[in-house]
Amino acid sequence: MDPVAHYPRLSGYVLEHRRDVWLSAACVGVVVLLQIAAPVVIRHTIDGLSDGTLGRTGLARDLALFLGLTLAGAALSLGMRTLPLRLSHRVEFALRRDVFAHLATLDAAFFREVRTGDLMTRMASDIAMVRDYIGQGLLQGLRSIAVCVFAFGAMAVTSLHLTLVMACLFPPMILVFSLLIAVIRRRHEAVQEQYAGISNYCQESFAGIRTVRGFAIEPLREAGFAGLSRELIRRNISLGFVQNPLWPLFALWFGIGVLALLVVGGRMIVEGRLTLGELIQFQQYLLFMQWPMLAIGWTASLLQRGRASWRRIEELLARTPAIADGPGTDSALAKVDGDIEFRDVTVRGGGRALLDRVTLRIPRGATVAVTGPTGSGKTLLVSLLPRLLDPTEGEVRIGGRDVRAYPLAALRGAFGVAPQEPVLFSDTLAGNLTFGLDLPTRDAALWASDLAQLHDDAIALPQQYETFIGERGVTLSGGQRQRTAIGRALARRPAYLVLDDVLAAVDTQTEAAILDKLKPVLAACTAVIVSHRTSTLRHADLIVVIEDGRITATGTHDELTARPGYYRDLVRMQELEAELEAPA
Structure with a gap:
């Protein structure tokens, strides 16, 4: 009963600790042999006392030997139990580490396809x-195999006839056992899928708690x-x-086995073909087999559930990232520098061209602004730069x-990227500002916060920069979250800066202050800024x-304002909005 033989990847994790595997097997073998030897001493003692051949000295010797076998077996049993558990926790650590690292390499399309709750269940419950x-x-498994081999061998040496009688009870037990474990595997997979559904439902409900409360649908979510x-x-x-029937069925099997032993063995004693000591020795072997054989039901259930969980984990490990280093990657290129150029770039999805033959050149050190209607492909364009997609x-x-x-x-x-929808982490404000740094420092957090016009807000928080901002920055306003995302991108002092509509949630005064602070930073890097606000765009x-x-127009603010088209319409619309909002 090898739990990993048919899963080469899992076998690799186990064999990294082959020393523990061999020590476990050795402990199991020695413990079983010691337990096999103890009934031999019992038989010798009972038969010796029955026929009067065992004196006081011999009895003391037998008792001392039995005690020694028992104590040695108990001591080695500790290692027999500890080593496999230590091995399993080491494999768990390595597996959890590797699954997390592998998931981090997968592209955004994978995470749109797979529910977060399902990933959490696989990372937690399935790995456990x-x-x-x-x-x-x-x-x-090792213990059951060792017991079956050694105990049946000892039983055959003691009485081959009784051993054959016991063996007749195995085929019906194995048949029922095989049918049950196949059903157990399928039903366990269904249970794990339901756990994933509950995890995902909770994650969505808690992440969107403001929306749930805003629509007053708490009772509806509770009902769901x-x-x-x-x-x-x-x-x-x-x-x-x-x-659950596995245990009672094995108990019934042993009850029938004891009954058969008493009937057949008793008749053999009467006929003089078996001694009382041999019958008791045989019964001891049968009782010795009881727990390992009973444990087969539990172990088989465990193995079926483990196999079902491993298949779910292996599904994750089998996914290959769409974006990865390939044959054309030059590992010697450690520095990225120079002009950006899009050459006839097309991105297709959903049966249509999302970007269509885009050609654009951005000189090193330039600040380029990208604008256009919602859904026109702006975010898609800037996502191509750090290869979030190809x-x-x-x-x-x-x-x-x-x-x-x-x-x-x-x-x-x-690259330093501030995305359109900023994602903050369950950490302090300073921790989020320096999230992308190998060596985060308070000075870096202060510098980035000042540039993003976040310092005054940070000082007003209960613990200032060490304030825990909650999951996804739930304690911050929309504008504060966006400014934190800007600061996080700036803290890296990147050669290329991408700001994807990150000023949409801040007021015009804050926007102006941020842009003024950014001037020296933008002068030192290549910047691509996505925005709908002409007050941001005009500085590019x-x-x-x-x-x-498609790119329908390029130029400076003055050039585009002078031409009919989307940009001039955008400028006029925002000027009109400003006039309407101005105090009378």
């Missing part, structure tokens, strides 16, 4: 199940959660319905090289207008 699969599965919980209970009961056709080049030639770590390390060296995935 695999840990038990290895630890308890290895321990009980209750429905998911009832379904989980139903699936667990369904699993228990086929899992173009379907065409090339994105930096410094005359295709961005795919740069190692991902070097390419992304050259070049403005690019994108409509329906």
Whole structure:
């Protein structure tokens, strides 16, 4: 009963600790042999006392030997139990580390496809199940194999006839056992899927608690959660319905075995073919087999659940990232520098071109602003720079090289990105500002905060920069979250800065102050700023207008304002809005 033989990847994790595997096997073998030897001493003692051949000295010797075997077995049993558990926790650590690292390499499309709750269940519950699969599965599996081999060998030596009688009881037990474990595996997978559904439901509900309360739908969400919980209970009961009979069935098997032993063995004693000591020795072996054989039911259930969980984990590990270093990557390129160039770039999705034959050159050190209607492809365009996605056709080049030639770590390390929807982490404000730094310092947090016009807000917080801002920055306003995202991007002092509509949630006065602070920073890097506000766009060296995935206009603020088109309409509309909002 090898719990990992059919899973090469999992076997690799286990074999990294082959010393513990061999020590576990050795401990199990020695413990079983010591336990096999003890009934031999019992038989010798009983038969010796029965026929009067065992004196006081011999009895004392037998008792001392039995005590020594028992104490040695108990001492080695500690190692037999400790080693597999230590092994399983080491494998759990390595597996959890590698799954997390692998997930971090996968692209955004994967995370849009897979529910967060399902990932959390696989990272927590499924990996814990695999840990038990290895630890308890290895321990009980090795023990059951050793007991079956050694105990049946000893039973055959004691009485071959009785051993054959016991062997006749195995086929029906194995048949029932095989049918049950197949059903257990399927039902456990259904339980894990339901756990994933509940995790995802909770994650969405708590992350969107403001929306839930804003729509006053707490009772509706509670009812939905209750429905998911009832379904989980139903699936667990369904699993228990086929899992729980394993123990009673094995207990029944042993009861029938003891009855057969007494009937057949008693007749053999009467006929003089078996001594009382041999019958008791045989019974001791049968009782010795009881727990390991009973544990087979529990172990088989554990193995089936572990295998189901491992398949769910292996599904994650089998996913390959769409964006990765490839054959064309030059690992020697540690520095990213030079002009940015889009050459006939097309990005397709959903059966249509989201970006269509985009050609654009951004000189090193320039500030380029990108604008256009909602859904026109602005975010898609800037996502191509740090390779958050790759173009379907065409090339994105930096410094005359295709961005795919740069190692991902070097390419992304050259960029500071403030996304359109800022994601903050459950950390302090300072921790979020210095999130992208290898060596975060308070000075870096203060510098970035000052540039993002966040310092006054930070000072007003209960613990200033050490204030814990909650999951996704829930304690901050929308404008504060965006400014924190700007500060985080700036703290890296990147060679290339991407600001994706991050000033939309701040007022015009704060926007002006941020832009004024950014002037020396923008002068020292290449910046791409996505915005709908002409007050932001006008400061750029070049403005690019994108409509329906195509570049329809480029130029400075004055040049585009003088031409009919989207940009001039945008300027006039915002000037009109400013006039309407101005005090009379």
